[in-house]
Amino acid sequence: MTRILIVEDETDIADVLRDYLRREGHQTDHVADGREALRHMLETPPDLTLLDVMLPGLDGLSVLQQARVHTQHPVIMLTARTEEVDRLLGLAHGADDYVCKPFSPREVVARVAAVLRRTRAPQEVAAAAHGMELDESCWHASLGGQPLNLTRREFSLLRVLARQPGRIFSRARLLELAYEDDVDVTERAIDSHVKNLRRKLSQAAPEHEWIRSVYGVGFSFEPPPAPAAPRG
Template sequence: MSRILIAEDEQDIRQLLVDYLQQSGFTTVAVDNGNDALSQARTEQPDLVLLDVMMPGLDGLEVCRQLREVSHVPVIFITARHDEVDRIVGLRMGADDYIVKPFSPREVVARVEALLRRARWRAEAEVVQTGLQLNTETYVARWQGQVLDLTPVEFRLLHTLSKHPQRVFRRDELIGAAYDDHRIVSDRTVDSHIKNLRQKLQAVGAADVIQAVYGVGYRYTE
């Protein structure tokens, strides 16, 4: 269940957002000032923040600026301001969306759902370990920022192993992950792909992140 932080100083609007979001299956945390908004965002680690621009204490722009220093949580600004400059400033501060009062609470819920879907897609598309970055949409792999020249099979093997660090994968499990056409592949073929993959990783300084477990298979560890 996704947790939504609502920072809005007008009680009626704050309660309206709480009611509609809870009816839509979300958990909510509601505050009425910018200082509490920043504090709750840091401690509660919400999945999304609805942030009023004009609030007592820190305003929404400053809350967003400080939040962006430590978090990529999706942020939707809610404001009575209609000026295009204000919207541009908000987006440049790191907001993901912008809703102007008066608004339809159903539209807010729809935008929250859409933004959370996009956040999940981005998270699922990228595996990030300490030094490894894999993007399954582009098939680009990097180690400490250096691009790895991997074949599609090598990429899928590395993706499977790195998603579950320390887990030992049998060769037949790796065959199923590496080949999506259900072809018959021998254990030696998997060993050959792993050997090439390890050489490419070692060439960029990632020595021994893929380890052989005698008689079983392979595991990924940093």
Template sequence: MGRILLAEEGNSTASVLLEELHRAGHDIEHVESGAVALQCILTSPPSLTLLDMELPHVNGLQILEKIRARSDHPIIMLAARTDEADRLRGFEFGADDYVCKPFSPREVVVRIDAVLRRSAQLRRIAPPQVPISFEVKRGFAVLEGHGLPLTRTELLLLRALSQEPGRVLTRSKLLEVAFPEALDVNERAVDTHIKNLRKKLATLSTTHSWIRSVYGVGFAWESRARHQA
């Protein structure tokens, strides 16, 4: 199993979680300072980090941003259930998953295993083999050698998603991309355009869903290479 870094202040929740992680076969290191957590990840990266949003000295989002500038190290954020804005920012910054407090230690173990499996798969996969290009003025994308007529909004959404395969983009981020000049567009407009975009992508493949939904957060682009791994 993997070596897990738990970066969380306080021992009340940590002790129960540590026990469950040990039972699952993981080696655990527990730190309570953001500065110490950042140093640990940079100098001796664990298999995965459980990163509390509210760490002293350097908070979880600051650590996440610094790490993502250097690596794809697997990170699961620990966030209070009421901190929706921070959770969404966590995904924008590149978090692999998040767990709401109070949480079930068993759920955390299951999420760790899922993220570690996904991370291992991605390390075995070469860069996406699906070429995609865009003809913005002519209003279409070229995917797997096939032209795909798109509206301007669909094209902007597809370009944003496909530039970062596997990464979850929040609805608010996609709203900024697709409607840069609009002030009163609801985030649900993104869902409508994604639905239409999926229908067009389905004409290229009925067996592969190019766009993955992440409930309550947003969407991610899944190339065929990743999907088939």
């Protein structure tokens, strides 16, 4: 059973979310304080956290930033702050999705299902579904059977991006995940590696833009849409 942590200081909202999520078969826990939420996320990471931004004790963005040092479980931000900069800030800190209040609880449940599907897919399965193969044993990558001839650093970056298609990673986050032990790589170098990856991916599949830039935030891996099912 999937365990969802609801971090929300408004009891009425938390109760509604808990009821809807339980109807879908999820187990839920609820905390209303930022520091308590951080403790839960680190000591007993749930399958997914619904995290409000405005919290007592420690705000949601600070909770997310500190939690991301130790856990990569999916997080959906909930907030009444609708300015684009706030949404982008949450994504830059590692949020998987962002829902603005007031929201329909059905929408939140649908977002939870979508994020869980995306983040639970094994890297190899997600990549292979789009004709991409990543072999970590020899740092070999191919697309549609065509070798990409990546450097080790380019491979490391593609591996992180392809693991969670659609998720936006900041440069700082990519630096942590792809080059944790590589002190020679800087945030500025990320742009260079992305440029090289795009060029090599384009040579193998020129009809699609595989890596999307999100201005002011970072990059995401965008596989091509699935072909429409034939009618009749």
